[in-house]
Amino acid sequence: xxxxxxxxxxxxxxxxxxxxxxxxxxxxxxxxxxxxxxxxxxxxxxxxxxxxxxxxxxxxxxxxxxxxxxxxxxxxxxxxxxxxxxxxxxxxxxxxxxxxxxxxxxxxxxxxxxxxxxxxxxxxxxxxxxxxxxxxxxxxxxxxxxxxxxxxxxxxxxxxxxxxxxxxxxxxxxxxxxxxxxxxxxxxxxxxxxxxxxxxxxxxxxxxxxxxxxxxxxxxxxxxxxxxxxxxxxxxxxxxxxxxxxxxxxxxxxxxxxxxxxxxxxxxxxxxxxxxxxxxxxxxxxxxxxxxxxxxxxxxxxxxxxxxxxxxxxxxxxxxxxxxxxxxxxxxxxxxxxxxxxxxxxxxxxxxxxxxxxxxxxxxxxxxxxxxxxxxxxxxxxxxxxxxxxxxxxxxxxxxxxxxxxxxxxxxxxxxxxxxxxxxxxxxxxxxxxxxxxxxxxxxxxxxxxxxxxxxxxxxxxxx
Amino acid sequence: xxxxxxxxxxxxxxxxxxxxxxxxxxxxxxxxxxxxxxxxxxxxxxxxxxxxxxxxxxxxxxxxxxxxxxxxxxxxxxxxxxxxxxxxxxxxxxxxxxxxxxxxxxxxxxxxxxxxxxxxxxxxxxxxxxxxxxxxxxxxxxxxxxxxxxxxxxxxxxxxxxxxxxxxxxxxxxxxxxxxxxxxxxxxxxxxxxxxxxxxxxxxxxxxxxxxxxxxxxxxxxxxxxxxxxxx
Numbered sequence: 191x192x193x194x195x196x197x198x199x200x201x202x203x204x205x206x207x208x209x210x211x212x213x214x215x216x217x218x219x220x221x222x223x224x225x226x227x228x229x230x231x232x233x234x235x236x237x238x239x240x241x242x243x244x245x246x247x248x249x250x251x252x253x254x255x256x257x258x259x260x261x262x263x264x265x266x267x268x269x270x271x272x273x274x275x276x277x278x279x280x281x282x283x284x285x286x287x288x289x290x291x292x293x294x295x296x297x298x299x300x301x302x303x304x305x306x307x308x309x310x311x312x313x314x315x316x317x318x319x320x321x322x323x324x325x326x327x328x329x330x331x332x333x334x335x336x337x338x339x340x341x342x343x344x345x346x347x348x349x350x351x352x353x354x355x356x357x358x359x360x361x362x363x364x365x366x367x368x369x370x371x372x373x374x375x376x377x378x379x380x381x382x383x384x385x386x387x388x389x390x391x392x393x394x395x396x397x398x399x400x401x402x403x404x405x406x407x408x409x410x411x412x413x414x415x416x417x418x419x420x421x422x423x424x425x426x427x428x429x430x431x432x433x434x435x436x437x438x439x440x441x442x443x444x445x446x447x448x449x450x451x452x453x454x455x456x457x458x459x460x461x462x463x464x465x466x467x468x469x470x471x472x473x474x475x476x477x478x479x480x481x482x483x484x485x486x487x488x489x490x491x492x493x494x495x496x497x498x499x500x501x502x503x504x505x506x507x508x509x510x511x512x513x514x515x516x517x518x519x520x521x522x523x524x525x526x527x528x529x530x531x532x533x534x535x536x537x538x539x540x541x542x543x544x545x546x547x548x549x550x551x552x553x554x555x556x557x558x559x560x561x562x563x564x565x566x567x568x569x570x571x572x573x574x575x576x577x578x579x580x581x582x583x584x585x586x587x588x589x590x591x592x593x594x595x596x597x598x599x600x601x602x603x604x605x606x607x608x609x610x611x612x613x614x615x616x617x618x619x620x621x622x623x624x625x626x627x628x629x630x631x632x633x634x635x636x637x638x639x640x641x642x643x644x645x646x647x648x649x650x651x652x653x654x
Numbered sequence: 655x656x657x658x659x660x661x662x663x664x665x666x667x668x669x670x671x672x673x674x675x676x677x678x679x680x681x682x683x684x685x686x687x688x689x690x691x692x693x694x695x696x697x698x699x700x701x702x703x704x705x706x707x708x709x710x711x712x713x714x715x716x717x718x719x720x721x722x723x724x725x726x727x728x729x730x731x732x733x734x735x736x737x738x739x740x741x742x743x744x745x746x747x748x749x750x751x752x753x754x755x756x757x758x759x760x761x762x763x764x765x766x767x768x769x770x771x772x773x774x775x776x777x778x779x780x781x782x783x784x785x786x787x788x789x790x791x792x793x794x795x796x797x798x799x800x801x802x803x804x805x806x807x808x809x810x811x812x813x814x815x816x817x818x819x820x821x822x823x824x825x826x827x828x829x830x831x832x833x834x835x836x837x838x839x840x841x842x843x844x845x846x847x848x849x850x851x852x853x854x855x856x857x858x859x860x861x862x863x864x865x866x867x868x869x870x871x872x873x874x875x876x877x878x879x880x881x882x883x884x885x886x
Contacts, residue, residue: 245796246757247774252695254768256759316757316772316797323737323756333754339736341758428764429730429869578766578866579721581704584695 202623209617210370212465213378216612224608227601234598241591242318248591254577255586260314262566263596266449267307267603268348268421269442269562273450274300275355276414277482278362279407288478290621291470294366295461296454297359298616302606303453304352306599311344313595340424347413347420354413358406364389365399365620381613418446425569432512432573441493445562448486448531452558455479457607459552461616470617473546480545483558487539491532512576519585520572523564530561655813655822657745658846658874659804661833662856663720665880667840668703670718674832674841675699678722680786681805681831683793685777698771700802701832717880720841722832723748723769723802724865724873731761731770740799746874747804755798762799766866767873770801804843805830825851846874 207214241248251258274296281289312321324335324345335342368389371382389395422442425433435441455476462471501509516524535554544550571586588596610616632639678684678701685698701722707714725748731740732748739755742748762770776796779787787793790807794800809828816823825844833841844853856862861879864872 245773245775247691247696247796251772251774253697253762253771254695256762256772311758314758316759316799317755317795318797320756323754333738336733336736336738338733339760340734341736341760345736424760428734428760429766429871430763574763577768578869579704579768581702581706581719582695582768 205623205626206369206373206619209467209470209619209622210373210615211467212461212611212616213370213374213613220608220612224605227605227608230601231598231605234595234601237591237594237598238313241595246316248589250587250589250592252584252586254582254584255571255574257314257570257574258586259567259588259592259596260310262563262570263599264307264310264314265421265442265566265570266563267303267310267599269418269446269449269566270453270559271300271303271307271351271355271450272414272418272443272446273454274298274303275358275410276300276447277451277454279358279410279414282403282407283411286478287625288474290618290625291467292454292458292475292479293362293618293621294359294616295457297355297362298607298610298614299450299453299457300355301352301359302603302610304348304355305606306603308348308352309599311341340420340427343420344424347417351413351417354406354410358410360385361399361402361406362618363614365391365396366615366618369619370615378613415443418443421446425573430573431506431508431576431578432569435497437493437497441497444486444489444493445565448483448490449559449562451479451483451486452555452562455483455551455555456559459548459555461611462548465611465616467617470622473548476548476551477542477545480539480551480554483551483555484536484539484545487532487536487558491536494532508578511580512573515572515576516568519575520568523567523572527561527564527568530557531565532561535561656847657823659725659745659747659809659828660844660846660853660857660874660876661722661725661804661830662842662853662859662862662876662878664840664842664856664878665717665719666878667838668718668720669838669840670703670705670716671837672703673835673837674701674720675703677831677835678802681788682803683787683791685779687777691774696771696774698773698777698800700769700771700800702769719877720832721767721769721865722875723804724767724871724875725802725804727872727874728870730764730766730869730871734760734764736760745809747806747809749803749806750800752792752794752798752800757797757799759799766869766871770799773798773800 249258249260278289278293278296280286281292312318315321323333324342326335337343364386367382367386368391371379371386374382389399419439419442422438426435426438428434458471458475458479461467498513501513504510535558538544538550538554544554575585576583679686679699682700684700687696687698691697701720704719704721706717706719708717725746727746729740729742729748732742735741736758737754737756739751740748740761741751757772759772762768762772773794773796779793788807790811791803808830812823812828816827823845825848828843828845830841830843833843842853842856844851846854846857848854856878857876859878861881862876863879864876
């Protein structure tokens, strides 16, 4: 057997250094990036306070378009959160062998986009300072929130998903935190000691860890599906032509996973570049995620087609007017959506060359993000702008207020991710090591133990 | 004493003059938002007069349709409010609690008639206009929804008076501002619990129809269809 397949202790140390590079050095670039993002975020917070003290009139909203970009952002961020945990859970359950380097980045994305997305229903309230009326707290007047309102279902679903995702992220991180604890000093050591809960890597601990992560993976999937169904019901339950549609729940779930996978690819490409993780995040991973993205693009196209076809054929005037506006006032948004969600990504993603080229698939994913954002604009705004009564039809365009808050939400997400990557293991180190352990032969004294698993044909196991 | 307040709008009589809008604004402390805000679609009127053209030509005749809150029996706005800021009261009215409203604007989205309006700003009444504010109802702050209440303050006053005098409310005794003002008498208001009231009679009119009846909201406002033909 050739010597280079043997996993020696020195290689293991090198692997650890490579994978946890993000925790070890903090460059001036990181601080500069944080500084710029902090400015954007502060500006957004300032604008929000201005909006709160002046009134929602500073937005572009009107009657009948009572919900605009702020609600689009809400759907967008919650949608983006959909892949992380879901991909990670599905890959764990199906024992997809290539999953290890993707898990952490995807799960962290879920947690942070949920944190950002959950702010928007509060930001968009007319009286934000009274948000606690929606919380069922005991009060002497016996007032209670209205659980018949889809907004309350939303609050419950998103809280459940947020807590679930954070737990899922944390539990999956425990062995890595223990690894970091053993390799760090100072405040980091203290922090990791507390967070790793005394994990030492005994057989019993590993067994419990595997049972727990399987359970979490099983439990989180229905929660993820339910959350975006309920987000869709904020719309589908309403008496609004263009919203009131039975297909909305599965359609939103598909759209959410579609944009979520694009988000995971974007995040992975950035991490790979910034933290030089080329060895861990290989073209194989982008290829596989690209296939998933291609499938979702097809599924999304199918859902959109069926939704459109029934309305087109039926010509129920109330619904048809909404779709007709896609060809008039909302034509640019409609074209952007169709192009970025289907016409360009689908054929490109069928090509292996595109899926395996990181810049190419990065570009395609960016298009999908833009396309899915446009889709939400069409759903939220166009349907309201063409309500039942033609006399009150009115178009909508966001003002600088909404755009600033939107920019701030992107800044906040990136900042959360940057801080996370500095403090926590951004790669699932122990999972990667476990996989490596299974796929390499090792020397025990003079004997050589055979590998128990094969490496994937293309790209995996480039760490030698 | 149970009531079921309702309104009928005779489209044969309506001239589209807009007096109901003015009267309502004066009665209910409705802010005047100005031309610029109105162009943005932010009129605060609780009743509006829709104008449609019968055909697409310069000589087309206009059709007018006054639209107040329909006070639906199965109100879509009520179930979607997360904090019960809008609810059904004992008289079948669809009522608003401004202090409870947090401004999700979901009720407005779910209203097929789009009669709910939102306080985009804290509106100001320049002196001496503030002196004309009615003390019977509040001036709403920014961030809350509002809408036609069938002049609930007038209903209360008449109820109190009738109770004081130990009698029933007479037909026509309660008149919302729009009904009181309407020059051609196109608007009629009354109690459906009283089978002999004018409103009950109008509810039996064969010309009767409801707006967006197919949505199943069961509005308490009905319209009497315009008769077409010579001399009309």
